[in-house]
Amino acid sequence: xxxxxxxxxxxxxxxxxxxxxxxxxxDYNLAIKQHAEYIKALESCGLDxxxxxxxxxxxxxxxVEDVALLTANSAIITNPGALSRRGEVKGMRAILDDYxxxxxxxxxxxxxxxxxxxxxxxxxxxxxxxxxNRNGAEQLIANLESYELSGSVVExxxxxxxxxxxxxxxxxxxxxxxxxxxxxxxxxxxxxxxDATESYAANCIWVxxxxxxxxxxxxxxxxxxxxxxxxxxxDVSEFQKLDGGLSCLSLRF
Numbered sequence: 600x601x602x603x604x605x606x607x608x609x610x611x612x613x614x615x616x617x618x619x620x621x622x623x624x625x626d627y628n629l630a631i632k633q634h635a636e637y638i639k640a641l642e643s644c645g646l647d648x649x650x651x652x653x654x655x656x657x658x659x660x661x662x663v664e665d666v667a668l669l670t671a672n673s674a675i676i677t678n679p680g681a682l683s684r685r686g687e688v689k690g691m692r693a694i695l696d697d698y699x700x701x702x703x704x705x706x707x708x709x710x711x712x713x714x715x716x717x718x719x720x721x722x723x724x725x726x727x728x729x730x731x732n733r734n735g736a737e738q739l740i741a742n743l744e745s746y747e748l749s750g751s752v753v754e755x756x757x758x759x760x761x762x763x764x765x766x767x768x769x770x771x772x773x774x775x776x777x778x779x780x781x782x783x784x785x786x787x788x789x790x791x792x793x794d795a796t797e798s799y800a801a802n803c804i805w806v807x808x809x810x811x812x813x814x815x816x817x818x819x820x821x822x823x824x825x826x827x828x829x830x831x832x833x834d835v836s837e838f839q840k841l842d843g844g845l846s847c848l849s850l851r852f
Contacts, residue, residue, distance in 0.1 A: 661838070664850060669851075733752065
């Protein structure tokens with residue numbers, strides 16, 4: 600169960616954030632409203648939300664998930680594969696000092712963005728992508744093993760991050776779409792297939808037995824409800840324009 604979440608208010612510079620989505624520039628004022636609703640949803644699931652100030656120097660800094668991985672034992676500061684995001688880690692390190700005594704950092708030439716890391720119990724799946732390389736994954740696995748945790752790599756083909764296409768909902772239930780539906784690493788799970796027309800909604804998040812799903816994807820919502828979860832829908836259209844999803848917007852611990 601989670602008790603806290605860290606989020607960061609979007610900065611006006613988010614309209615210049617990294618994207619391949621081709622959905623146009625975000626509406627900043629609407630993004631602020633959507634972010635506030637996201638915070639309310641986390642709070643409704645019982646989380647104490649720590650909201651960090653906007654950082655105009657880093658357009659993508661509202662996507663806090665990518666710059667740190669939080670486990671029960673330690674915090675790992677990442678080394679983002681996107682060069683424009685590497686400066687974000689300094690501010691996150693200062694925040695995590697308030698919550699963790701054991702903090703580690705991925706070192707170059709390793710790169711790691713935590714959008715590529717999915718925790719399943721004591722095991723962590725790590726996607727190898729344009730943003731996360733094998734050296735970074737191996738550094739993370741070494742850290743995990745020092746706490747009797749484990750990790751393994753997953754070669755990605757079509758998605759930006761591992762959690763773009765797969766989400767663990769606890770209780771052996773795994774939302775998956777595209778390349779992950781037949782991936783051998785995930786056949787032990789109860790797969791909840793996501794229709795290709797709603798692939799964006801594969802990025803959903805389990806928060807204390809409630810699943811947050813993006814608004815506007817009814818097939819995904821019903822598929823998740825059909826296995827017994829309560830769902831909360833959140834409009835994140837302006838973050839979708841920056842290739843960002845629900846998991847990207849918070850660090851839950």
